[in-house]
Amino acid sequence: MNVLGIETTCDETAIAVVRDGVEILHQAVASSADLHQLFGGVFPELASRRHIEVIGPLLREALAFPIDLIAVAHTPGLVGSLLVGLQAAQGLSLALDKPLVGVNHVEAHLYAAMMEAPRLFPALGWVVSGGHTLLYRMEGPTRLHLLGTTVDDAIGEAFDKVASLLGLPYPGGPHVERLARQGNPASIALPIGKVRGSPLDLSYSGLKTAVQYALAKNPAPSDLAAAFQEAAFEALVTRTRLALAEGGYQAIYLGGGVTANARLKERFAQAFTLPIFFPPIALALDNGAMIAGLGYHLYRERGADPLDLEARPRYNFGL
Ligand code: KG4
Numbered sequence: 001m002n003v004l005g006i007e008t009t010c011d012e013t014a015i016a017v018v019r020d021g022v023e024i025l026h027q028a029v030a031s032s033a034d035l036h037q038l039f040g041g042v043f044p045e046l047a048s049r050r051h052i053e054v055i056g057p058l059l060r061e062a063l064a065f066p067i068d069l070i071a072v073a074h075t076p077g078l079v080g081s082l083l084v085g086l087q088a089a090q091g092l093s094l095a096l097d098k099p100l101v102g103v104n105h106v107e108a109h110l111y112a113a114m115m116e117a118p119r120l121f122p123a124l125g126w127v128v129s130g131g132h133t134l135l136y137r138m139e140g141p142t143r144l145h146l147l148g149t150t151v152d153d154a155i156g157e158a159f160d161k162v163a164s165l166l167g168l169p170y171p172g173g174p175h176v177e178r179l180a181r182q183g184n185p186a187s188i189a190l191p192i193g194k195v196r197g198s199p200l201d202l203s204y205s206g207l208k209t210a211v212q213y214a215l216a217k218n219p220a221p222s223d224l225a226a227a228f229q230e231a232a233f234e235a236l237v238t239r240t241r242l243a244l245a246e247g248g249y250q251a252i253y254l255g256g257g258v259t260a261n262a263r264l265k266e267r268f269a270q271a272f273t274l275p276i277f278f279p280p281i282a283l284a285l286d287n288g289a290m291i292a293g294l295g296y297h298l299y300r301e302r303g304a305d306p307l308d309l310e311a312r313p314r315y316n317f318g319l
């Protein structure tokens with residue numbers, strides 16, 4: 001079964017064709033990050049406009065393949081951006097007379113870690129991206145139970161804000177990682193946020209503020225970047241350790257843009273002995289293949305969604 005995946009939740013317009021949930025036949029990504037650099041963050045109206053400009057040509061390319069199902073990321077994301085992808089998907093579903101299935105973008109980030117990996121359950125799953133920091137217990141690709149989340153900033157957002165404090169371009173994650181490689185993380189003490197009464201939840205706003213205060217003392221930027229990065233990842237490691245203490249987990253899957261970070265991979269490999277799976281770089285950032293891949297499983301398990309499927313900008317924590 002060939003699944004067309006459509007991803008327009010934020011600033012990437014990403015289209016892919018995936019066979020049977022695993023084999024990527026076609027993949028294309030257009031980003032509007034160039035437009036947002038001036039603002040230090042995503043400018044929603046510019047993102048929607050760029051989606052409108054590029055989605056037609058990108059879809060035309062993908063339609064060179066025969067399509068059996070259309071999967072679209074319909075939640076969570078920027079409402080204007082979501083609507084461009086959703087309306088394109090609805091139009092195609094009607095025109096091609098093919099079923100439509102709505103996919104949760106953050107859950108698809110976890111599926112990206114499974115596409116080329118063995119599937120071992122129950123597993124722990126981390127989504128670490130610009131918009132989300134979510135810890136799940138996973139019983140299967142489509143069966144996720146939320147265990148913890150950030151109560152304020154997402155981890156990628158913290159990287160982006162720290163990058164901006166250090167005068168680095170947007171998106172800041174890769175720049176902070178590069179700078180941190182030359183720094184000594186032990187030279188600056190930074191706090192690891194805790195949430196009272198919710199040991200599996202996280203908080204990144206205190207860490208960001210601590211970076212701001214530390215900056216006033218004129219440290220080497222590389223030391224500050226390294227100290228921030230270690231503290232940001234230590235928060236994930238401590239929650240993982242706590243969660244693993246119960247539950248008989250077989251593996252850890254991580255997804256989302258922050259998994260592009262090599263130090264994160266190293267830190268998890270040092271800390272845990274069970275199998276750990278990260279998506280390949282092309283699937284770590286927003287992409288259409290993860291939407292098509294998870295959409296395939298959702299369709300097989302519960303069938304198509306109605307054509308009037310709605311965009312849901314906010315993540316539904318009750319799922
Ligand atoms: O998953 P993604 O492409 O979009 C969202 O769904 O948010 O994640 C983008 C986020 C940005 O905050 C970016 O700074 C961060 O991932 N990121 C990184 C790295 N590469 C991207 N953070 C840390 N280290 C990296 N190498």
Ligand code: ZN
Pocket residue numbers: 105109129130256257285286
């Ligand atoms: Zn994402």
